[in-house]
Amino acid sequence: MIEILNVDHFCQAVPDLEKQSDFLQKVLGLLPSKISHQTDFDNQVLSIPGNSRLGWELMSPNTNKSFLHRFLDGPRGPGLHHMTMRVQSIEKTKNQLIELGYEPWGAEGNVVYLHPQKGGQGFLFQFYESNDEDVWYDTEPFTDNEKNTIGIKSVDHIAHAHKNVSGLVDWYQKTFGFSPYNGDSDNTSSGEEFKIGLLQLPSKQLKIEIIAPAHPESFVQKFLNERDTSVHHLTLEVEDWDRAIAALDFHGIRTFGERSNVGAEPLWHEAFIHPKETGGVLLQIFWQAKPGLWE
Ligand SMILES: [Fe+2]
Numbered sequence: 001m002i003e004i005l006n007v008d009h010f011c012q013a014v015p016d017l018e019k020q021s022d023f024l025q026k027v028l029g030l031l032p033s034k035i036s037h038q039t040d041f042d043n044q045v046l047s048i049p050g051n052s053r054l055g056w057e058l059m060s061p062n063t064n065k066s067f068l069h070r071f072l073d074g075p076r077g078p079g080l081h082h083m084t085m086r087v088q089s090i091e092k093t094k095n096q097l098i099e100l101g102y103e104p105w106g107a108e109g110n111v112v113y114l115h116p117q118k119g120g121q122g123f124l125f126q127f128y129e130s131n132d133e134d135v136w137y138d139t140e141p142f143t144d145n146e147k148n149t150i151g152i153k154s155v156d157h158i159a160h161a162h163k164n165v166s167g168l169v170d171w172y173q174k175t176f177g178f179s180p181y182n183g184d185s186d187n188t189s190s191g192e193e194f195k196i197g198l199l200q201l202p203s204k205q206l207k208i209e210i211i212a213p214a215h216p217e218s219f220v221q222k223f224l225n226e227r228d229t230s231v232h233h234l235t236l237e238v239e240d241w242d243r244a245i246a247a248l249d250f251h252g253i254r255t256f257g258e259r260s261n262v263g264a265e266p267l268w269h270e271a272f273i274h275p276k277e278t279g280g281v282l283l284q285i286f287w288q289a290k291p292g293l294w295e
């Protein structure tokens with residue numbers, strides 16, 4: 001098992017970094033760091049408001065030959081490119097990868113990868129050795145008090161689409177030591193459209209939701225046909241529902257799939273923002289009156 005300290009950031013690859021950065025700042029309320037220019041790509045890390053202590057990295061190609069074009073033109077692009085987890089020691093992580101039967105990929109300095117097609121279940125995982133004093137963006141929790149932003153409270157979960165829920169639940173437990181959310185069963189269930197499994201990190205920083213098609217016509221099956229096993233959506237909890245909806249209206253961003261609990265007093269709301277509006281990532285936003293109500 002790979003011993004994870006926490007999730008450090010996730011990274012989105014897009015064709016136009018400045019346009020995407022504008023969306024993340026003006027609509028989602030993220031705080032930017034400086035854009036840096038690498039040999040093959042430009043990148044920028046933004047801090048996510050609320051209490052998740054996560055960075056959101058952006059990468060875009062700056063040459064015709066950049067490796068990022070393959071991703072951007074492939075079935076998963078543009079969209080989430082990798083997720084980075086902080087570990088105590090890269091040497092130890094390499095050995096743990098080998099023990100799990102995977103080849104440590106792209107090892108360089110304080111970084112090593114688990115390749116999407118060679119064990120990563122369709123997603124690129126980066127492991128990054130760093131200590132607390134050596135974090136490269138602002139990880140202190142902060143409240144977003146800007147105008148016309150949705151007001152993120154936390155990143156609740158990342159949803160991973162796969163054909164087999166219990167297989168992937170097992171995989172996350174064996175590979176990273178994630179545990180089933182809320183209890184000791186495997187926490188999987190089945191709805192009409194999809195099957196679901198919910199896991200959380202040992203640090204409880206965020207959850208991983210695994211979704212699989214419940215039947216061949218399911219939207220999850222359509223997603224798997226188009227984009228293959230990969231991240232399906234990212235879920236953000238907002239501080240104030242009316243503010244979030246007003247901010248999206250202000251920017252002319254439409255939502256779909258709105259749902260609320262029934263009853264006089266609202267207990268939770270949810271809605272989705274299409275990947276076309278977000279640079280390739282389906283965003284789910286929700287509000288809940290009390291922690292834990294929405295699940
Ligand atoms: Fe990264």
Ligand SMILES: [Fe+2]
Pocket residue numbers: 157159209233235284
């Ligand atoms: Fe979800």
